[in-house]
Amino acid sequence: MRFASLGSGSRGNATVVQAGNSCVLMDCGFTIKETERRLSLLGLTPKDLDAIVVTHEHSDHLKGVPAFARRYELPTYMTPGTFRARDLGKLPDLQLIENYQAFTVGDLHIEPVAVPHDAREPAQFIFCYGEMRLGVLTDLGNVSAHVEKCYQNCDALLLEANHDSMMLAMGPYPMSLKDRVGGPWGHLNNQQALRFVQSLDLDRLKQLVIAHISEKNNALSKVQEVFQGVSEQLEDILYASQDEGFDWVSMSAETSPTAELTAVLAQSK
Template sequence: MSLRFASLGSGSKGNATLIESQQGLLLLDCGFTIKETVRRLQLLGHQPENLTAILVTHEHGDHIAGVGPLARRYNIPVYMTHGTAQHKGVAKLPSRHLINTHQSFHIADIEVTPVVVPHDAREPCQFVFRHRQKTLGVLTDLGSITPFIVQQYQQCDSLMLECNHDSRMLAMGPYPPSLKTRVGGQWGHLNNIQAANLLREIETDPLQHLVISHISEQNNTEMLARNAIVEVYGDDQPLLLAKQDQGFDWLAID
């Protein structure tokens, strides 16, 4: 089996991504209840008992709320940074692995590389996954692009990329000023233009799949996000969207 990935859902109401190889099935984040997670896993042909491990990017509720309950009920190992592990919701896990953000590691036959990102959490990171010379990058929940991030996502065969908000919609929208400042700041979330600018700096020719992720329901539209990305990426390759209510089905990296 080649490396493949799917989304249970992506957005401010809950996030979870599956990454599968021949020997491993990883769940990246879990912001849903146990019942909802099980339902969405079943839609993708899996049960919680099939999971090799759960990885956590950071401690915000839409990413971590379901991690502790799911891990405790089904005895699933959890991998996270020292900072994320301070969150009370992931206390008393059956198997906890603290990761060094400067060092790659393996879970089953998948190489996992943490990538430090600027986000308003204790010790947040995103991840790059490798299996049999194929690479999947997942990059959401960050407020700005650093040279280190550009370097780490340079050689992806598939990429899930945050297009959280349109700056004008955010400025004119219903959020209170403090939240607008947080979301639009350097430690918040990527806007459409920032996401597009990352694509200018990395090699996009190898990309088999590019997935717009973590899109705001209040401060963005699919059309605005797509238009910003297409301007850089072009429209001759498929551009997918990870939705809040249904995520997306399996995508194989050949």
């Protein structure tokens, strides 16, 4: 099992998860041409994909989905609320995720998780292959008890640390946007992300990727300082990039996940 990012941030998000004979694209916030280009950097073509899985309707996650799905006739999974939140036109194979029920795409078992975010029916996902569990958790304003319970037994985790609270407070955003980003339905700050990681079984969690780091309200040095306390307990911490995402991170039931390329700072909002 392995995963990679085409980009992580307010200008577009997309994550690829591959296991066995199956390959899924989670979100698509880029144009068809840009998605094709970024896939090629990972050694993939759109024909390698089996489905698109969508977290929520915000444009940095959804805007490329309809055209890409139609071009390549891909099944598209999303909650009914996400589907109804935007006019997506006719999709070739719409699969609605009812009541956050788990589903399978080929060899991948996928568990949707309800999260507190200012979208109509947002979901994040845990991807399972055999005994391996990859958790993807971005775009949420707080870690609910439900979220904490669902993500306890992950071998790898892609987690947002969107903003530094002081930088957000002193930054250029209007007050309404500051309230939204820093509120309970917005995005996790560095300290919230750290507390969540500290609540996990760090003996099992081998790989942590920090994503959705704001270019205006955060800094790589601040994130690294915050996570320094847990860095010695984890085998590796990577930082996702808006422009480059991160290259393949491989997971194995026998060995710890390894990164094939070091990722760089995410340029997010």
